Amino acid sequence: MEAKPSLLDAIREAVRGPGWAPGRRAPGGGMPSLEGATGWLNSPPLTTDGLRGRVVAVDFWTYTCINWLRTVPYVRAWDEAYRDAGLVVLGVHTPEFPFEQDADNVRRAIQDRQITYPVAVDNSYAIWTAFTNMYWPALYVVDATGNIRFHHFGEGAYEESERVIRQLLAEAGTGDPLPEPVTVDARGIEAAADWADLRSAENYLGAERTESFASPERATTGAPRRYTAPSRLASDQWALAGEWTVQPDAVLLHEAGGRITCRFSARDVHLVMTPPAGGNPVLCGVRLDGQAPGADHGDDVVDDGTGTVTEPRLYQLVRQRGPVTERTFEITFLDPGVRAFAFTFG
DSSP: OOOOHHHHHHHHHHTSSTTOOOOOOOOOSBOOOOTTOSEEESSSOOOTGGGTTSEEEEEEEOTTOHHHHTTHHHHHHHHHHHGGGTEEEEEEEOOSSGGGGOHHHHHHHHHHTTOOSOEEEOTTOHHHHHTTOOOSSEEEEEOTTSBEEEEEESSOOHHHHHHHHHHHHHHHSOSOOOOOOOOOOOOGGGSOOOGGGOOOOOEEOSTTTBOOBOOSSOOOBTSEEEEOOOSOOOTTOEEEEEEEEEOSSOEEEOSTTOEEEEEEOSSEEEEEEEOOTTOOOEEEEEEETTBOOGGGBOTTBOTTSEEEEOSSEEEEEEEOOSOOOOEEEEEEESSSOOEEEEEEEO
16 A cells, blocks of 8 residues: 555655755553464564563654665664663554555565564554654653653654654663764765765656656556657656656556666666566666666666666665765666656666
């Protein structure tokens, strides 16, 4: 189930894209029920009452969200550092895209991110709604009496969040000294964005929420159509080339050789993609300003720009090592059947 459009419109405006400042709301109130979870990973089912006496850090996430991916090193480090002192880190996976409802996909993401703390699968948005949450990621810190004492929405505020965790553990603790504050060395997809040079905002490719589509052919939703890419793109425009179907939440390629291009200004380029329904891998090639990316390749392609779409997830396709300037990104697919959902940048 995709999140409700009204919620996602608010999320897109409030959470993702350059210039967004993380929001908070006043702490207070009891921790809501977890009974609406549709499944549990890394743990048997947990209950709000059963967590009384423990400090709980509730982390709302969806596994293709780049904003969440960049917070994971901190959440993971808090779990490792403070678990024995009485902290329970609880992940709540509330899916954005339909394929994120698949428990096997979530399990794979948990393994990839080396998450060992409990994860509630929230496919019906029951826990999300109980918390009146609106953001990926969102952190709620609950004291040992069951009261929410702190909220943070989005990336950042890591030192402040850890101070609150330490304070609440000290209030509830056994008197044993706490470990030193964590030190995090985030790398790869988990590394912080280059905020100083980030000028391009996230853009969905499906018809319901896309912006700045530049192919001269009018997008036809729900039917195959041949598209062409213009010779030049303005800032943040994107285009299709080849035979594609524009779907409500994605674009679906019908023939080998199809391309997606965009004009961007950021260090990193990511694209959320899925292989064909049968799971066959899709070979692809990335170009920057018409050339192989070389040292500016992302984790999911090599120097000459080649890569493979093997599973439904976010792919890092560009990480520039030098000065960041406005450039043209192009990805060509050598096999049909790929779906592309959203560009994000870093």
